Amino acid sequence: xxxxPGGLSTGGPRTARLLLAGVLWLAFVWIVAIASRDRLPWPDxxxxxxxxxxxxxxxxxxxxxxxxxxxRGYEKVPERQGQQTNHAFFPLYPLLVRxxxxxxxxxxxxxGNVVSGLxxxxxxxxxxxFVRSRFGAERVGPAVAVFLLFPTxxxxxxxxxxxxxxxxxxxxxxxxxxxxxxxxxALGFLAGLTRVSGLLLGPYLFLASLRRSRVAxxxxxxxxxxxxxxxxxxxxxxxxxxxxxxxxxGDPLLFFRAQHNWAPEAKTTLDGxxxxxxxxxSDLATGAVWREPARTFEGLxxxxxxVLVVLLLVRSRVFEASAxxxxxxxxxxxxxxxxxxxxxxxxxxxxxxxxxGRYVLPAFPAFAVLGGLSRFRVAWPLWLAASAVAQxxxxxxxxxxxxxx
Numbered sequence: 287x288x289x290x291p292g293g294l295s296t297g298g299p300r301t302a303r304l305l306l307a308g309v310l311w312l313a314f315v316w317i318v319a320i321a322s323r324d325r326l327p328w329p330d331x332x333x334x335x336x337x338x339x340x341x342x343x344x345x346x347x348x349x350x351x352x353x354x355x356x357x358r359g360y361e362k363v364p365e366r367q368g369q370q371t372n373h374a375f376f377p378l379y380p381l382l383v384r385x386x387x388x389x390x391x392x393x394x395x396x397x398g399n400v401v402s403g404l405x406x407x408x409x410x411x412x413x414x415x416f417v418r419s420r421f422g423a424e425r426v427g428p429a430v431a432v433f434l435l436f437p438t439x440x441x442x443x444x445x446x447x448x449x450x451x452x453x454x455x456x457x458x459x460x461x462x463x464x465x466x467x468x469x470x471x472a473l474g475f476l477a478g479l480t481r482v483s484g485l486l487l488g489p490y491l492f493l494a495s496l497r498r499s500r501v502a503x504x505x506x507x508x509x510x511x512x513x514x515x516x517x518x519x520x521x522x523x524x525x526x527x528x529x530x531x532x533x534x535x536g537d538p539l540l541f542f543r544a545q546h547n548w549a550p551e552a553k554t555t556l557d558g559x560x561x562x563x564x565x566x567x568s569d570l571a572t573g574a575v576w577r578e579p580a581r582t583f584e585g586l587x588x589x590x591x592x593v594l595v596v597l598l599l600v601r602s603r604v605f606e607a608s609a610x611x612x613x614x615x616x617x618x619x620x621x622x623x624x625x626x627x628x629x630x631x632x633x634x635x636x637x638x639x640x641x642x643g644r645y646v647l648p649a650f651p652a653f654a655v656l657g658g659l660s661r662f663r664v665a666w667p668l669w670l671a672a673s674a675v676a677q678x679x680x681x682x683x684x685x686x687x688x689x690x691x
Contacts, residue, residue, distance in 0.1 A: 304410045304430065311434045312403055315443045315681060319343040322682040341395035342445070347690040348375075349445035353394045356380035356387065363535050364547045373535075373544035377527060378479040379447040398445035405449035406442040412456040417654045419463070420619065428666075429657030436653070437583075437676035438643035438691060440684070448647045451480040455487050456650060458519070462494050465502070467512045470495075471519035478523025483648040485520050486628040492517030493621035565638065580689050584642040591630055594652040598623040601655075622651035644691045 323343040333350050341353065354361075355372045364371045379401065386397040410430065417429045433439065442449040454477040461470035474491055477484030495516040499509035532538035569581070576582075602619040626649045633645050646652070660666045683689035 300414070301411045304414055305407055307430065307434065308407045308410045312406070312443055315440045315677075316344070318678045318681045319440075319685050322685040325682070326686040326688070340393060342399055343685045344399055344440070344444040345395035346444070346684055346687060349395065349398065351375050352380050352383065352398060352445050352447075356383040356394050356398070360534070363537065363540060364544060367547060369547055371544050371547070373531070373540050374547075376447065376479055376481050376484075377530070378476060379450050379481075382450070383445075395445055399443065402443055402445065402449045405453045409449065409453040409456055412453070412460060413650055413653075415460060416456055416650065417657065420617075420622075420651075421654055421657070425654065425657050425660075427657075428660035429654045431670060432656045432659070432673075433650070433653045435670055435673040435677060436647075437673055437680050438587075438647060440677055440681050441644050441647060441691060444684075446644075447481045448644065451477055451484045452648050452650060454480060454484065455490075455648060458487060458491055458516075459494055462491055462516050463498050465498065465512075467495070467515050471515050474516060474519030475523040475526075478520035478525075479527055482632055483629055483645070485524050486625065486632060488517045488520040489628065490621050490625035491519065493624060497618060497621060580683070581640065584639040587643045587646055588630060588633055588639065591626060591646050591649060591652050594649075594655045595623050595626050595630070597655050597658075598626065598651060619651070625649070626652050641691060 320343055337350060337353065341349070345353065351372045352375065355375060355377075361372055363373065379398075382401050383394060383398045386392060386401060387394050390397065392400065413433060414426045414430060417426045421429070442452075454473045458470045458473035458477060461467075461473065470491065474484075474487055477487050492513050495513040496509065499512065528538040528541065531540040537543065569578070598619045602617065602623070629646060629649050633639065633642050636645075659669055680689065680691070684691060
């Protein structure tokens with residue numbers, strides 16, 4: 287078993303315990319989801335009747351785009367502002383679901399749950415290796431607990447892309463640190479075909495590669511080439527996605543047009559922060575911040591992860607000269623802080639907070655920091671208990687079409 291810093295730890299009792307924890311957590315989420323199903327009247331026809339009645343309880347909201355995408359592929363291009371189409375969704379996850387469906391005969395949503403569940407079980411040992419290399423073995427258990435019980439983590443089991451993109455991202459980062467640039471680039475390429483957070487992985491891989499080369503005291507040319515390969519790999523994956531849209535629909539930027547079409551009025555990416563700040567100001571002025579707690583919590587998640595970015599920088603001692611020496615580079619977490627910051631920036635650019643709790647799930651470095659709460663012996667079990675209860679409530683709301691995430 288590889289126990290070097292940043293190594294891909296495989297096998298052994300430690301991994302078995304992680305997988306057992308993952309299986310038990312999946313069982314918990316599924317028990318809550320099944321028990322929650324049909325507890326409230328369904329809303330007026332959110333999907334077609336066929337789709338409503340055949341899908342699993344963890345197939346709701348955006349899952350309704352992934353299921354048809356896996357079954358029939360991309361549809362006609364949008365013809366007007368406000369027309370929602372599946373071109374706003376990346377192809378790798380529904381492609382894997384389609385392959386599994388055709389190979390096993392599983393119903394599409396159940397195949398999606400299998401893909402998500404297997405990806406989640408696969409990422410747990412990688413997350414443990416990541417935490418161990420940066421914070422020590424004593425942080426692994428608490429960080430995994432926080433990761434499992436975070437209120438919105440149930441999306442890792444749903445028909446969503448979160449588990450797949452975190453698996454690919456963790457693998458790419460750890461392979462960079464093992465000096466396996468081509469394998470890392472391959473996973474980065476696939477992450478760029480999975481979701482926007484996979485595309486944001488590029489700067490992280492670039493900086494992590496430079497950090498590894500500095501510690502290894504490599505020559506400038508190999509350092510630059512490896513960092514460039516790692517950094518551009520997610521963009522190359524996204525570029526292939528755009529090329530496909532060009533070949534099939536004649537529009538390489540169809541993804542962006544489809545994303546903007548989800549808004550009822552025309553907007554650009556730069557309009558997002560202004561829309562967010564206006565919404566926050568309105569909620570504070572009207573008292574909606576108290577009347578709509580689920581929406582308020584989305585904003586609190588953003589604030590929490592901003593604090594975690596600061597803690598990553600503090601741990602890196604970025605304002606001390608020793609942080610930029612060869613020896614200090616090994617403990618420098620600036621690449622991690624940049625990555626989490628980019629994910630939060632994507633939330634602001636989106637123009638709304640409603641999905642912030644889901645958008646922060648790929649920020650695995652922040653969850654490693656959050657595991658440090660275990661030092662507070664009284665607050666720690668209370669945090670975990672409250673988080674688990676909140677997760678169960680979120681699952682109930684999600685299954686019953688009350689909260690989209």
